[in-house]
Amino acid sequence: MDVKIPLSEKDIPKQWYNLAADLPSPLQPPLGPDGKPITPDMLAPVFPMNIIEQEVSTQRWIDIPQEILEILYRWRPAPLRRAVYLEKYLKTPAKIFYKDESTSPPGSHKPNTAVAQAYYNKVFGIKKITTETGAGQWGSALAFACKLLGLECKVYMVRISFDQKPFRKLMMQVWGAKCIASPSDQTEFGRKILKEMPDTPGSLGIAISEAIEDAVHDKTGQTRYSLGSVLNHVMLHQTIIGLEAKKQLKMVGIDKPDIVIGCAGGGSNFAGLSFPFVQDKINGADIEIIPVEPKACPTMTRGEFAYDHGDTACMTPLLAMHTLGHAFVPEPIHAGGLRYHGMAPLVCQAIVEGLLTPRAYHQLKCYEAALTWANTEGFICAPETSHAIAAAIDEAVKAREEGKEKVILFNYSGHGLMDLTGYDAYLSGKLADYELPEDSLKKSTACLKGLPKPSTKKSGKW
Ligand SMILES: Cc1ncc(COP(=O)(O)O)c(C=O)c1O
Secondary structure (H helix, E strand, C coil), rough: CEEECCCCCCCCCCCECCCHHHCCCCCCCCECCCCCCCCCCHCCCCCCHHHHHHHCCCCCCEEHHHHHHHHCCCCCCHHHHHHHHHHHHCCCCCEEEEEEHHCCCCCCCCCHHHHHHHHHHCCCCCCCCEEEEEECHHHHHHHHHHHHHHEEEEEEEEEHHHHHHHHHHHHHHCCCCEEEEEEECCCCHHHHHHHHHCCCCCCCHHHHHHHHHHHCCCCCCCCCCCCCCHHHHHHHHHHHHHHHHHEEEHHHCCCCCCEEEEEECCCCCHHHHHHHHHHHHHHCCCCCCEEEECCCCCCCCCCCCEEEECCCCCCCEEEEEECCCCCEEEEEECHHCCCCCCCCHHHHHHHHCCCCCCCCCHHHHHHHHHHHHHHCCCCCCCHHHHHHHHHHHHHHHHHHHHHCCCEEEEEECCCCCCHHHHHHHHCCCCCCCCCCCHHHHHHHHHHHCCCCCCCCCCCCCC
């Protein structure tokens, strides 16, 4: 029985996979304030040009620079594991595999792109990077990457997580970054929000606005902004996860999984694991591919497919994505990384095509799954990751009921050792389920009226 399936360092993927090359209906371009597609130079104050080139690239395979690989070797290739103890507990004939992204120094998949982004910024001559963070996973990943590449790092952390997760803030400080609660008094937009809503728990949309404002207002031109999810280049950098997993499954004689699962906040860990399998599906493979989100922030399952801003202050271009509206302020559920109003355009276009089947879960079900996981496999997962585990359990139970030996693969996006306050709230019975009410959804999507509409045309193959 193969419980751990390691991949040798010499077999680490040397290229990333770009789904934009293979999507049957082309990705719809980001639009500027005039409703016209933006040009790369319009993004130049925010991102370095080498990253913008990746953002707009439709090249299928993109080489991973050696300097990035040398940093990734600290924990990559990441292990593929088989959850045999959970399988036994569930009495399922299914084989459950998971890609263990919790083994990176900051404890999640986020450094896969943090290292790449810090590298490209450095090569471009940038000295400082600003960013936002929800759960703190992204902020700590970027702090780690900036330290290794010799860049300054400033992180705007969503207020609710800043209060709930003091240890993440300390990790950022250990790696030399500045971490500030958002909304803050350090930006014009933060001050405006604080005046209007002094008790707001904050949101990723607000924190993004602050981090962009900070970057573009640096008169020296040596600061850029970095986003930990949503954008095409982030999805690209994360595909190393799925490319490794494919090789590892082959090592145990599995040609393809039947089901691929990932939790989805902005879409990056889900995309990272699944896009190489989406490519196989486009080429005819029969694979069910499931992104999972919280019912409290049901972007893919109840949001509109619309052109919307990535941030609350409307500083970003309009992206064609499923969205709850840029003004959406989610309930303070513990899966902080799944509280974003939008979703990666690449994931959304794949949803429009029918290549993915998104679903949404309540947080109590997810914590229950996290406890089952900890009591069988032994590991304590991040609250975000528990959504993927809950779906894997549901699929394994279904396989048992159907008597089918399915292969389930999911992304174990991070450990939960810094998220124990959420477990505390669950264990002491303080957590409740929350489903976004229909009238709140109507209110939060009202800001989409008057914005351009993306095409929902699809190839009709799925
Ligand atoms: C452990 C973990 N999983 C998942 C996510 C969700 O982000 P994404 O959808 O970009 O993978 C986060 C975000 O912070 C996270 O920390």
